[in-house]
Amino acid sequence: MNDVILYTIITLGGIGAVSAVILYFVAQKFKVFEDPRIDEVEEVLPSANCGGCGYPGCRNFAEACVKTDDLGSLFCPVGGNDCMSDVASVLGQTVEAKEPQVAVLLCNGSSANRKRTSEFDSAANCTIAANTYGGDTDCTHGCLGLGECVDACGFDAMYMDEETGLPVVIEDACTACGACVEACPKDLFQLRNKGKKSKRIYVSCMNTDKGAPAKKACDVACIGCSKCFKECKFDAITMANNKAYIDYEACKLCRACVAVCPTGAIHEINFPLRKAKPAKKEGEAVAKPAPKAEPKVDLVEKAKEAAPKAEPKKEEAPKAEEKKEDNNKDKSSNEEK
Amino acid sequence: MLKTFPVGGVHPPENKFSKGKKIETLPLPKTVTIPTGQHIGAPTKVVVSRGDEVKVGQLIAQAGGFVSANIHSSVSGKVKKIDEVFDSSGYRRTSIIIDVDGDEWMETIDRSDELKKDITLSKEEIVKKVSEMGIVGLGGATFPAHVKLSIPDGKKAEHLVINAVECEPYLTADHQLMMEKGEEIMVGIQVLMKATNVSKTIIGIENNKPDAIEHLTKIASNYSNIEVVALKVQYPQGGEKQLIKAVLNREVPSGGLPLDVGCVVQNVGTAFAVYEAVQKNKPLFERVVSVTGKSVKQPSNYMVRVGTSTDVLIEAAGGLPEDAGKVVSGGPMMGKALSRTDVPITKGSSGVLIFKEEESKREAINPCIRCAKCVTVCPMGLEPFLLMTVTEKQNYEKVEEERAMDCIECGSCSYTCPATRPLLDYIRLGKSEVAKIIRQRNQK
Numbered sequence: 186m187n188d189v190i191l192y193t194i195i196t197l198g199g200i201g202a203v204s205a206v207i208l209y210f211v212a213q214k215f216k217v218f219e220d221p222r223i224d225e226v227e228e229v230l231p232s233a234n235c236g237g238c239g240y241p242g243c244r245n246f247a248e249a250c251v252k253t254d255d256l257g258s259l260f261c262p263v264g265g266n267d268c269m270s271d272v273a274s275v276l277g278q279t280v281e282a283k284e285p286q287v288a289v290l291l292c293n294g295s296s297a298n299r300k301r302t303s304e305f306d307s308a309a310n311c312t313i314a315a316n317t318y319g320g321d322t323d324c325t326h327g328c329l330g331l332g333e334c335v336d337a338c339g340f341d342a343m344y345m346d347e348e349t350g351l352p353v354v355i356e357d358a359c360t361a362c363g364a365c366v367e368a369c370p371k372d373l374f375q376l377r378n379k380g381k382k383s384k385r386i387y388v389s390c391m392n393t394d395k396g397a398p399a400k401k402a403c404d405v406a407c408i409g410c411s412k413c414f415k416e417c418k419f420d421a422i423t424m425a426n427n428k429a430y431i432d433y434e435a436c437k438l439c440r441a442c443v444a445v446c447p448t449g450a451i452h453e454i455n456f457p458l459r460k461a462k463p464a465k466k467e468g469e470a471v472a473k474p475a476p477k478a479e480p481k482v483d484l485v486e487k488a489k490e491a492a493p494k495a496e497p498k499k500e501e502a503p504k505a506e507e508k509k510e511d512n513n514k515d516k517s518s519n520e521e522k
Numbered sequence: 523m524l525k526t527f528p529v530g531g532v533h534p535p536e537n538k539f540s541k542g543k544k545i546e547t548l549p550l551p552k553t554v555t556i557p558t559g560q561h562i563g564a565p566t567k568v569v570v571s572r573g574d575e576v577k578v579g580q581l582i583a584q585a586g587g588f589v590s591a592n593i594h595s596s597v598s599g600k601v602k603k604i605d606e607v608f609d610s611s612g613y614r615r616t617s618i619i620i621d622v623d624g625d626e627w628m629e630t631i632d633r634s635d636e637l638k639k640d641i642t643l644s645k646e647e648i649v650k651k652v653s654e655m656g657i658v659g660l661g662g663a664t665f666p667a668h669v670k671l672s673i674p675d676g677k678k679a680e681h682l683v684i685n686a687v688e689c690e691p692y693l694t695a696d697h698q699l700m701m702e703k704g705e706e707i708m709v710g711i712q713v714l715m716k717a718t719n720v721s722k723t724i725i726g727i728e729n730n731k732p733d734a735i736e737h738l739t740k741i742a743s744n745y746s747n748i749e750v751v752a753l754k755v756q757y758p759q760g761g762e763k764q765l766i767k768a769v770l771n772r773e774v775p776s777g778g779l780p781l782d783v784g785c786v787v788q789n790v791g792t793a794f795a796v797y798e799a800v801q802k803n804k805p806l807f808e809r810v811v812s813v814t815g816k817s818v819k820q821p822s823n824y825m826v827r828v829g830t831s832t833d834v835l836i837e838a839a840g841g842l843p844e845d846a847g848k849v850v851s852g853g854p855m856m857g858k859a860l861s862r863t864d865v866p867i868t869k870g871s872s873g874v875l876i877f878k879e880e881e882s883k884r885e886a887i888n889p890c891i892r893c894a895k896c897v898t899v900c901p902m903g904l905e906p907f908l909l910m911t912v913t914e915k916q917n918y919e920k921v922e923e924e925r926a927m928d929c930i931e932c933g934s935c936s937y938t939c940p941a942t943r944p945l946l947d948y949i950r951l952g953k954s955e956v957a958k959i960i961r962q963r964n965q966k
Contacts, residue, residue, distance in 0.1 A: 302861065306884045307884060307944050307947050308887065310947075310948075313944075313950070316951065316954060317612070317858075318613070319612040319613040319861065323608075325612070325613050394614065
């Protein structure tokens with residue numbers, strides 16, 4: 186009995202020892218050199234594997250960091266500047282701090298601002314809707330409200346606002362990884378610098394139609410009137426495709442453009458309420474375009490009042506008009522007969 | 523036993539309410555909106571400007587390449603503006619808006635009703651004429667007709683197959699055209715045969731149009747080279763691959779064209795348009811459109827000038843019914859729901875279909891129950907449930923591997939799915955993504 190145990194131990198121990206020797210030499214022969222710094226860099230990365238840096242995952246990004254001599258071209262949007270300075274210290278390099286960014290939605294066409302003209306009842310997928318038609322409003326550039334961006338967000342930094350029908354970016358949670366920019370078929374997301382104390386000014390509209398149809402489709406559309414362009418003292422605004430664009434690097438956050446915008450397409454975020462002095466200015470600025478805008482505003486408000494009734498069913502709005510025409514047509518066709 | 527295609531297919535209720543209704547010519551509209559893109563292929567170049575006087579049949583937008591088609595004015599009057607206007611795609615597209623004034627036709631157009639049987643033009647001249655007159659496939663795909671007629675060197679067409687199937691439920695435009703313009707269609711077919719140098723033509727008609735089969739067979743007896751074949755009613759028999767399989771029992775290979783099996787397929791409406799273009803010198807600026815639906819007061823077939831607003835047609839057919847829920851351009855299976863009714867009729871509009879509120883709603887999407895009904899009905903032998911799943915997972919390599927590009931978008935899968943899954947919507951999405959990948963690959 187003891188012999189059996191003894192022989193077993195000796196045999197297995199022998200096989201183990203021989204294998205260990207073979208494995209040692211094989212490991213020496215086929216050794217793959219891997220820079221130990223890759224592991225060290227990966228250690229300090231956030232392990233989100235979101236792809237926001239442009240690499241498939243954190244490991245690949247770490248490899249790229251180790252290989253490059255210039256860390257300035259690489260950036261981990263999730264970890265931000267802290268993470269990149271850690272990476273730099275591991276690699277013995279220095280890196281300049283970048284402005285932190287955040288995703289902003291370039292559409293303010295909430296259900297109150299844009300009249301719904303039809304209903305989409307296929308799969309709740311923005312790309313399918315965009316391939317099918319222009320959208321459930323007369324604005325073919327705006328948000329479709331089906332939430333593909335929210336699904337794409339890997340950081341729970343977005344939700345759909347039920348009331349407005351638009352996605353909302355939670356600023357503190359947003360890592361500017363760019364997943365929503367990629368996901369939106371209407372290209373409504375942009376990564377912009379967070380700005381000083383998170384203050385930002387941007388044109389929240391992507392409508393490139395001419396002024397009249399844009400305004401007709403949406404109360405808060407950019408109509409390409411160039412007022413902000415003329416007002417800006419810092420050349421931060423460019424006009425193209427019937428819309429204004431504010432360069433976040435050139436913008437000095439003076440808010441002059443916000444005050445003159447006749448449709449309210451320019452948004453100011455995280456600014457304190459205007460104090461007494463600027464309040465006067467604002468009053469003046471608003472007062473100037475007001476007389477011209479007034480009749481329009483009235484019409485718009487009337488349209489708004491009528492809108493909720495027309496909203497739920499797709500064909501109701503045209504029906505009402507067509508019924509009137511219908512009567513006329515019947516008469517005319519009778520005459521022909 | 524009647525012929526049909528062997529794989530898949532469905533038979534939805536036919537509901538041909540506008541059957542047998544004479545083709546009426548609508549009074550001229552006050553304005554027309556003619557989109558500059560009414561075909562598959564390169565966009566056209568506008569050759570008129572604001573304020574120009576145009577005549578009926580005058581060229582207003584020129585083809586922008588070989589696979590492209592000229593566009594002619596459908597009315598006489600003054601060009602009001604060239605603007606971005608909503609068309610049936612639901613997007614704003616460049617369109618030419620013309621205020622109608624009188625009805626003055628180009629002098630070159632032969633407006634007589636007389637049947638002109640002698641074909642004087644040569645093969646090349648016919649193809650050139652078809653291209654000049656802006657003829658596109660009138661079955662719905664709007665593929666420029668001259669491209670199909672220009673047979674590349676080294677290929678030989680043996681058969682011309684005329685698609686007179688009209689497999690879409692509700693629509694009767696082609697049916698009525700056959701009943702009224704049978705002689706002209708036969709001459710059109712002779713012209714097409716001369717252009718493609720084929721010796722035999724087969725006209726495929728589904729068996730739910732016995733009067734058309736009888737009528738055309740009678741006329742075809744005067745021609746030795748035309749045969750009319752009655753087919754079993756089965757959707758989507760109007761797909762060219764299905765039609766060739768049904769009438770000739772030949773199978774077009776995956777990714778191939780009908781020409782690979784020696785066939786050229788043209789729609790019966792196209793044959794009539796070719797007759798008018800070649801024999802009467804008339805460009806394609808009007809077509810037959812069925813206006814139909816269960817609650818439409820007077821379902822009818824109209825001869826409509828391109829650019830007429832859909833509203834005008836709906837009014838002519840008795841107005842929009844009160845219980846209308848959805849207006850579709852085309853048939854119920856492959857047609858497209860309109861997001862607004864003031865969009866213009868184009869060369870590709872075969873019908874305006876109005877659904878009742880209760881039949882227009884799509885039902886809630888339920889999980890797949892693995893019944894494989896979609897696989898059974900797919901006429902291309904694909905697995906729609908799988909294509910949808912892998913598209914949802916964004917695994918586009920797999921979508922391509924599963925031959926999504928073979929899908930003809932007939933919608934049989936979505937129609938038959940007991941879990942009311944939007945199969946075709948996702949397959950289309952998959953196809954467009956795969957097409958992008960293929961384009962990128964070809965660029966490299």
